[in-house]
Amino acid sequence: MMMRVLVTGGAGYIGSHCCKALASAGFEPVVYDNLSTGHRHFCKWGPLVPGDIRDADTLSRTFEAMRPVAVIHLAAQSIVTRSNEDPQETFDVNVAGTLNLLDVMKRYGTDRIVFSSTCAIYGNVESQTIDEACRNNPINPYGSSKAMVEAILESYEAAYGLRSVRLRYFNAAGADEKAAVGEWHEPETHLIPIVLDVAMGLRPALQINGNDYDTADGTAIRDYIHVEDLASAHVSALTYLLEGAPGATVNVGTGAGHSVSEIVQVVSRLTRRPVPTLHGPRRPGDPPRLVANARRAGQLLHWQPRKDIDAMIRDAWRWHQDLRKADGVQSLTA
Numbered sequence: 001m002m003m004r005v006l007v008t009g010g011a012g013y014i015g016s017h018c019c020k021a022l023a024s025a026g027f028e029p030v031v032y033d034n035l036s037t038g039h040r041h042f043c044k045w046g047p048l049v050p051g052d053i054r055d056a057d058t059l060s061r062t063f064e065a066m067r068p069v070a071v072i073h074l075a076a077q078s079i080v081t082r083s084n085e086d087p088q089e090t091f092d093v094n095v096a097g098t099l100n101l102l103d104v105m106k107r108y109g110t111d112r113i114v115f116s117s118t119c120a121i122y123g124n125v126e127s128q129t130i131d132e133a134c135r136n137n138p139i140n141p142y143g144s145s146k147a148m149v150e151a152i153l154e155s156y157e158a159a160y161g162l163r164s165v166r167l168r169y170f171n172a173a174g175a176d177e178k179a180a181v182g183e184w185h186e187p188e189t190h191l192i193p194i195v196l197d198v199a200m201g202l203r204p205a206l207q208i209n210g211n212d213y214d215t216a217d218g219t220a221i222r223d224y225i226h227v228e229d230l231a232s233a234h235v236s237a238l239t240y241l242l243e244g245a246p247g248a249t250v251n252v253g254t255g256a257g258h259s260v261s262e263i264v265q266v267v268s269r270l271t272r273r274p275v276p277t278l279h280g281p282r283r284p285g286d287p288p289r290l291v292a293n294a295r296r297a298g299q300l301l302h303w304q305p306r307k308d309i310d311a312m313i314r315d316a317w318r319w320h321q322d323l324r325k326a327d328g329v330q331s332l333t334a
């Protein structure tokens, strides 16, 4: 019988790719999602149970019926700006929701979880690349909420034997256009889909949030990781836990940093379209540079990223064009 894995947030961008990777590896993903930012038709590799992670009754009924061997926990409020404006919502979903999920897991004896953490927990870091030993110093409520959950998971392992892999993703990018899943947030706040909108002529220009950072071209640097590589890291983490290994905190990035201006250039080169830009102020809560030292993922999980930034932008571009055509969107600024 196939092993069932509960995927909270499985109707979202990263979660849907995880479900595909799980199904390819022989697991049955069961999506648990309130569809607040996810999409019903992204759930193609197993059943969808509509529900909120803060709803203990629906979660308990789901565990009773599905008896998952493990949980991959992606459901979250994950927009940094929104967390600054409404921290109560972010802590409620990300921290209280996770405590609720862990309580139900304990009651049903499900003792393995892969958690979506983030490089946002590092905050402002001096070093060129960041390893997992780097002190947590989040500079926005979103990052704080994820750091809190990491601490909770470590305590739960020590006290209750509930083992977890905390995957600290860097910036997800790209899409699986053949599977018709990709990045689709309303409203969109992430850099690459916004730049692609500009390349399509759906927005007049990209506003660059700050060009006075202490980086080579003055714009902020991120480590972009293909969403398919990110998904395969979840399967590796799950396999690691199923083999009985102890919990771990693991960066998931490529180790290559790209500035906002570089992303604009790559998009312009690959799409052969102009991408006009204008300069705006820094976005509150944005660290200047976040680039992974991803060695531990290789050593512990036997995982390596395969796709570089050009592949990410190419795949995102194909998906984005399909999405905008399907949406019938003519102009987002009209």
Ligand SMILES: NC(=O)c1ccc[n+]([C@@H]2O[C@H](COP(=O)([O-])OP(=O)(O)OC[C@H]3O[C@@H](n4cnc5c(N)ncnc54)[C@H](O)[C@@H]3O)[C@@H](O)[C@H]2O)c1
Pocket (backbone or CB within 6 Å): 008, 009, 010, 011, 012, 013, 014, 015, 032, 033, 034, 035, 036, 037, 038, 039, 051, 052, 053, 054, 073, 074, 075, 076, 077, 078, 093, 097, 116, 117, 118, 119, 168, 169, 170, 171, 172, 173, 185
């Ligand atoms: N996108 C990135 O670059 C990135 C980087 C680091 C970490 N993360 C983390 O990865 C996870 C997934 O991010 P994403 O970009 O796929 O976002 P997403 O918004 O596409 O997916 C989140 C999913 O969770 C669901 N959800 C939200 N609140 C819920 C609740 N209370 N109960 C049940 N379901 C709920 C949404 O409907 C959605 O399907 C998040 O935890 C995010 O913090 C993302």
Ligand SMILES: O=c1ccn([C@@H]2O[C@H](COP(=O)(O)OP(=O)(O)O[C@H]3O[C@H](CO)[C@@H](O)[C@H](O)[C@H]3O)[C@@H](O)[C@H]2O)c(=O)[nH]1
Pocket (backbone or CB within 6 Å): 078, 079, 080, 117, 118, 119, 120, 169, 170, 171, 172, 189, 190, 191, 192, 194, 206, 207, 208, 209, 210, 220, 221, 222, 260, 283, 286, 290
């Ligand atoms: O119109 C825009 C949009 C973004 N940016 C900048 O581009 C960079 C990347 O921004 P974005 O794509 O929004 O990603 P992050 O803010 O780095 O956050 C993402 O990546 C985090 C990990 O760093 C995750 O935890 C979050 O969930 C996810 O939103 C930042 O410097 C932004 O200020 C712009 O200059 N203009």
